[in-house]
Amino acid sequence: MTKNIIFIFAAFCTLQARADVQPTEKDTVRCMFRYDDTELLQPLQPSYLDGVVVPARGNGNWFVSIAGGTTAFLGTPLGCEDLFGRLKPSYSLAIGKWFTPWVGARINYSGLQFKDGTLAVQEYHHLHADLLWNVLGGSYSRQEQVRWHLAPFAGIGLLHHATNGHNPFAVSYGIQGQYRISKRVSALVELSGATTFQDFDGYGKENRFGDHMLSLTAGFSFHIGRVGWKRAIDPSPYIRRDQWLVERVNALSEENRLYAGQHDRDRRTLAELKKILEIEGLLDKYSHLFDDDDAFDGNRYPKNNYSGLNSLQARLKNRKWDGKSPLDGKGTQSADTIPLCAGQDTLCMQYLARMQNGKECIGSPVYFFFQLNTARLTDTSQTLNLDELARVAKKYGLSVSVIGAADSMTGTASVNNVLSASRADYIAEELIKRGVSGDKITKTHQGGISDYAPNEANRHTKVMLHLK
Template sequence: MRKILILSLGFALSLGAQAKDYHRTADTTTVVCRLSADGMLRPLKPSYMKGALVASPWTDNWFVQAAGGTTVFLGKPLGCNDLFGRMKPAFSVSIGKWFTPSVGGRLNYGGMQFNDCNNSSQDYQYLRADFMWNVLGNLYKDDVHTLARWSVIPYVGVGMLHNKVNAHKPFAISYGIQGQYHLSPRIAVTAEIGNMTTMQDFDGYGKAHRLGDHLLSASLGLSVRIGKTGWKRVIDARPYIAQNEWLSAYASSLSDSNSRYHAQHDRDCQTLEQLRKILAIEGLLDKYGHLFSDDAASSVTNGYPRNDYSGLNSLRARMRDKYGNGQKTKVMESASCTEEYGNAEGEPEDDYLSLIHSGKACIGAPIYFFFELGTDRLLNRSQLVNLDEVARIAKKYGLKVKVIGAADSATGSEAINDNLSRSRARFIAEELMKRGMENGTISQIFDGGIDDYSPNEANRHTRILLYL
């Protein structure tokens, strides 16, 4: 009984393990395809289809061949000579092209002499076009940069023979096989066995307009490839199709998200308007009205970072407090501004405010834009964000802008630095006008070469000063 219980328990445990292993295997074979946004937004590297090659352009993969050998004429009537008695020398030259690694064509010219049925020598020549098929051409598809060492090329073609003795020019059908051994990517040794079948009266004997005469040939020669050789693989378009479909879906999802955010923004604006009305009814609009100002709204809606102009922000606080509780915020003076109009350090804050109102001092600290050596190209294009803010504030409050260009006196001549400071100032002024500022509100000053800052690269700048 104990043995039966032990065997039953072991059998039950084995079934549980098998069931557990079955579920694990089923889970691991589940493949979930996840397209990475980071990967799909990057340019794809081309992948190639296995076993597919692009057809050769018209200018590529040409070859010329020259061969010499022997010809044996077998006609009707046959005559009484043996095979070796019928052998005569022959030559051939051809030019052709491979359209793919397997398919090609050539134009072949050759001839010399043959023995007719009466064992008399006759001169002949031929011109024919052959279609060629390399049965080992698929070896190229594994590595397009390595030429296959051997080629086995059956061919078939049509052409015309010319017997110089009797002036017969009958139609002929050619067929045979050629073998090649490549000594290099361009040079190959060729061995060819072929036949041309033509009309029975080619040698002057036999019936006309009936096939029956044959010119058997065997030859050895060389084949030389000219022009560009090799083959291009076919790029697999499936990854690009998948990426295009993904990008289309991604753009559609972004458009949907943008529509939702736009609707949410409209609802938020309506809510803020209702809150404004409630504050006005409760008499709290003066205390909390600054939360509804354009500055507060723009800090939320603008898609670029805000610069903190301490002097200008302090001036705004003063102007708001003029109608509020009368408390004033201490003004942070700018050494760069006072540098233009003398040192204002230690002066009462009311004097600084009066200087700003009188136009004798700038508002806050200057904004600097740094340039590459010897050019009017910004060292960092992200500085253009500062121009967006400067133009917006200047237009909103009717401020005037002074643009001062400078160059590094440690490099370049005086004339070069003068021109460079002009072009740098002009660049910033033009960028401000592109952002809606009028030319009359912008003044340009050219410092030429300076050595006021360290390191020397800091002197290659244009600075902007804001004035009432």
């Protein structure tokens, strides 16, 4: 009677509490962020900074040029000949390097003949160093290879008069144009000049500028080492993706923390429930509800069961034993006194017949698990199973069936066929190394399968023992 009163009172309080709750409107719309991990990890197409290039390394953008043309000497005093009457042949050789798309330097040698103030033909040599400025260098910030090249230059050097031995200081200047024929060859045209003191040709005042050497040459320039310039990649997209990935990692870490807490609470709840059932005497009745959790711990791997091997050894030693333990029945009779398939049990006879015909394996299969996309065992301790299988197969002359498999969730069908075959080959070779005859081993492969969960469980080789 007391229990009924307590129950009615509790129900009444519950109904009263529900009646006191005032209905309120709640916003049921929630923002959920979803991330496509595969999209985040895809390579980004690089974008480039406008007008920015990467500086050249020491072995890049060197050049050697050779050119030939004509030279006219305009001295003080000038003499009576016009410009075209003063033209004489000349040549030039140069070696240099471009430090940036705009700035370069070179060392140039030129010379041959010129007509002095008396129109006498003389020989000269001109060695000078120049600084070049490519006015079209900005084109490299938009493309790696540029066809046209226009570079004014200026420099200093020495002029040498082969007859009178004068070696005066000279200022060089001019403009050079190039057209790129191929990656390493360009055609060039150069208009240059050099100004030195008036007494270079032996006529005029000392220490006063007044003699000029004008040259027009054409030739080829050969590029050495790395050619061209690398455009600077804009890092902004990569920075944004990294920030996005960091946020994603933080979000996943928070989810894992919540799930770990929930899992811990669920485990404690199950432990308390088992205690309650044990106290109430109901644990045996409901123990099957906890078996999966204890046995698999969240993973459904097929388990190696060695009871079949143990039963086989006992049966081979005791030909009349039906496989049941002598301790299960009454008394303490030995296994030799128990008849084979007592009472002519139909299922027992059928099992023995199928086993003797090789259609049924002895005991349970033994599984060997492999690493992803390899024929390497996940754990070297599995070789202990190989030792025991080989020992039993050799001792009793048993046939061995080896079946390889791969995970169908990863890899193509052709890859999985090859992989499952290689896993079967590996186990077969290991058994042969342990003394099992090769003609006793039958190898097959299943390719990719999805029979077990999680997917890792499908990466295995199954071994079964047969009488035939």
